[in-house]
Amino acid sequence: MSGYLDLFTPLDGRPGWLARGAVWLPDQPGSLAWLAGLFGEAGANIIHFHHNRSEHPNRVLLEAWVPTPEMGRRLREELGRGGALDDGRWPATPPLVVTDADSILRLEVGLEHVPGSLARLAALLRDHQANVIFFSYHEDVSPQSVQISLFTGRAGEIDRLLRDLNQRGYHYTIRYRGASQREVDDVIGLNLVERFYFQIRRLLGSDDAESLRRMVESSRSMSEALVRFSQEAGRHLEAGEVYTRVLAFASGSQAHTGPRFSYRRLPSLTFDDLSFHAFRLPSGGNVFVLEAPDELVMVDSPFGVYHRDVTAMLEACGLPPAKLRRLYVTHTDADHAGMAGSLEDEFGTRVFLHHRAGEVLQRENRAWGGATTLLDLNHHFTVLVNGFTRFRAPARWEPLGQPETAPGGPLPVIDRFQVGGRTFHVLESNGGHTTGGVFYLGIDTGLLFTGDYLLWLPSLNQEERDFLSLPRFMMTSTNADSGLFREETQALTTLALALDRRLAGTGGEVRIVPGHGDYYPARQLGRG
Ligand SMILES: [Fe+2]
Numbered sequence: 001m002s003g004y005l006d007l008f009t010p011l012d013g014r015p016g017w018l019a020r021g022a023v024w025l026p027d028q029p030g031s032l033a034w035l036a037g038l039f040g041e042a043g044a045n046i047i048h049f050h051h052n053r054s055e056h057p058n059r060v061l062l063e064a065w066v067p068t069p070e071m072g073r074r075l076r077e078e079l080g081r082g083g084a085l086d087d088g089r090w091p092a093t094p095p096l097v098v099t100d101a102d103s104i105l106r107l108e109v110g111l112e113h114v115p116g117s118l119a120r121l122a123a124l125l126r127d128h129q130a131n132v133i134f135f136s137y138h139e140d141v142s143p144q145s146v147q148i149s150l151f152t153g154r155a156g157e158i159d160r161l162l163r164d165l166n167q168r169g170y171h172y173t174i175r176y177r178g179a180s181q182r183e184v185d186d187v188i189g190l191n192l193v194e195r196f197y198f199q200i201r202r203l204l205g206s207d208d209a210e211s212l213r214r215m216v217e218s219s220r221s222m223s224e225a226l227v228r229f230s231q232e233a234g235r236h237l238e239a240g241e242v243y244t245r246v247l248a249f250a251s252g253s254q255a256h257t258g259p260r261f262s263y264r265r266l267p268s269l270t271f272d273d274l275s276f277h278a279f280r281l282p283s284g285g286n287v288f289v290l291e292a293p294d295e296l297v298m299v300d301s302p303f304g305v306y307h308r309d310v311t312a313m314l315e316a317c318g319l320p321p322a323k324l325r326r327l328y329v330t331h332t333d334a335d336h337a338g339m340a341g342s343l344e345d346e347f348g349t350r351v352f353l354h355h356r357a358g359e360v361l362q363r364e365n366r367a368w369g370g371a372t373t374l375l376d377l378n379h380h381f382t383v384l385v386n387g388f389t390r391f392r393a394p395a396r397w398e399p400l401g402q403p404e405t406a407p408g409g410p411l412p413v414i415d416r417f418q419v420g421g422r423t424f425h426v427l428e429s430n431g432g433h434t435t436g437g438v439f440y441l442g443i444d445t446g447l448l449f450t451g452d453y454l455l456w457l458p459s460l461n462q463e464e465r466d467f468l469s470l471p472r473f474m475m476t477s478t479n480a481d482s483g484l485f486r487e488e489t490q491a492l493t494t495l496a497l498a499l500d501r502r503l504a505g506t507g508g509e510v511r512i513v514p515g516h517g518d519y520y521p522a523r524q525l526g527r528g
């Protein structure tokens with residue numbers, strides 16, 4: 001829409017002409033002062049003035065009484081000369097400008113309803129380099145006051161601005177000022193991305209502006225990509241909806257730490273010198289510990305936010321984390337590898353990953369090198385989830401398998417290790433869920449660690465299911481290659497049932513040990 005200023009003859013014989021228009025201004029301090037100044041000099045009395053940067057960073061809607069039609073035409077020419085009737089003229093504003101709540105002020109200012117009074121107020125705001133993000137005046141709504149939101153670039157400028165207003169005799173009421181993080185949501189004029197920034201900052205309790213910016217940037221890119229995909233698929237998706245889900249994920253990953261942490265211990269299993277212990281956490285992945293006489297070995301480590309809680313939990317359960325000599329990770333998603341770096345640092349735990357996992361960690365892209373067309377989305381998702389859940393990547397890790405390993409069958413054995421005299425095979429995933437994934441199969445214990453494959457859904461409660469479904473929304477699918485994921489699921493099922501039949505002869509059985517929910521007998525797969 002290009003700008004305009006139309007003139008109307010009033011029907012009720014009021015003196016003057018009604019000028020009504022939409023104009024476009026640069027999103028910077030002084031813009032409103034220039035506009036209001038033009039109207040003030042023309043002797044025009046503004047009766048409606050509306051700017052909301054969150055609706056459009058450049059648009060102002062206004063109505064004013066002008067003394068003569070000639071004056072109205074001159075105003076229109078001045079606006080044209082100043083570029084205010086040309087909507088494409090001003091450079092796009094970056095989406096994230098306001099990141100300091102202390103620089104924000106929302107207030108209501110009393111105003112005399114005469115020509116030039118808006119211009120005087122706008123000039124005062126300009127003198128303090130205030131960028132007005134919301135300005136609303138309507139004669140019929142409140143003839144004696146104007147609603148304003150603004151931000152300033154310099155520290156302490158808000159104090160000076162308020163002092164100046166006082167000295168010049170303005171009456172005002174402050175509606176929001178800096179201190180409260182929560183009420184910043186009520187400041188009209190902040191755009192969607194800025195609101196999101198403040199919400200994320202509050203959620204994470206973080207002042208690390210750089211990492212916050214990075215997460216906001218990833219969310220924004222993700223939101224744009226998702227909105228585009230939806231359009232192509234003929235669906236409607238609001239950017240706000242994406243931000244809402246990201247916030248839900250962020251708060252879900254923080255909600256149960258510290259005093260709010262709880263866990264559920266599943267029955268342990270014993271195989272001579274080896275015991276298997278399983279713990280379900282409030283969100284994210286399970287914790288599995290293999291206990292041998294001389295060491296503890298962990299399979300998958302949960303979200304980094306649980307580091308303190310999980311080490312305390314293990315200590316309390318007689319599994320001192322200082323004895324954790326090795327950690328085997330199924331894949332580097334944050335809910336399965338999140339604590340790896342912390343365990344390595346604190347207890348010197350050796351970390352084992354599929355040999356391609358390094359690429360995933362380095363690029364922060366869970367699907368790197370895979371066949372997906374959604375590489376960007378997977379990258380943004382990885383950055384966000386790792387940030388929200390305090391992922392700690394291991395600094396040194398040892399590779400499972402070798403790049404030159406020849407493929408053999410759908411789930412090739414690429415490595416082996418022993419714990420408590422029992423052998424585990426490392427089965428390679430081809431990347432259905434993520435790049436660099438493996439499964440661990442205890443060939444004599446029947447324990448099959450499947451990561452995000454073969455979850456037993458009835459064992460998950462609604463909150464867990466909702467939480468697990470959020471990533472699907474953010475990436476369209478949690479699986480880098482859904483077709484491959486289905487094939488691998490089938491291959492794991494076949495393998496588990498075949499081994500189960502074999503172990504049955506010796507009184508053993510295969511148990512599926514997924515990273516979420518309860519472990520369960522492989523026989524249940526046959527019934528599915
Ligand atoms: Fe995963």
Ligand SMILES: [Fe+2]
Binds near residue numbers: 285333336451452
């Ligand atoms: Fe998972």
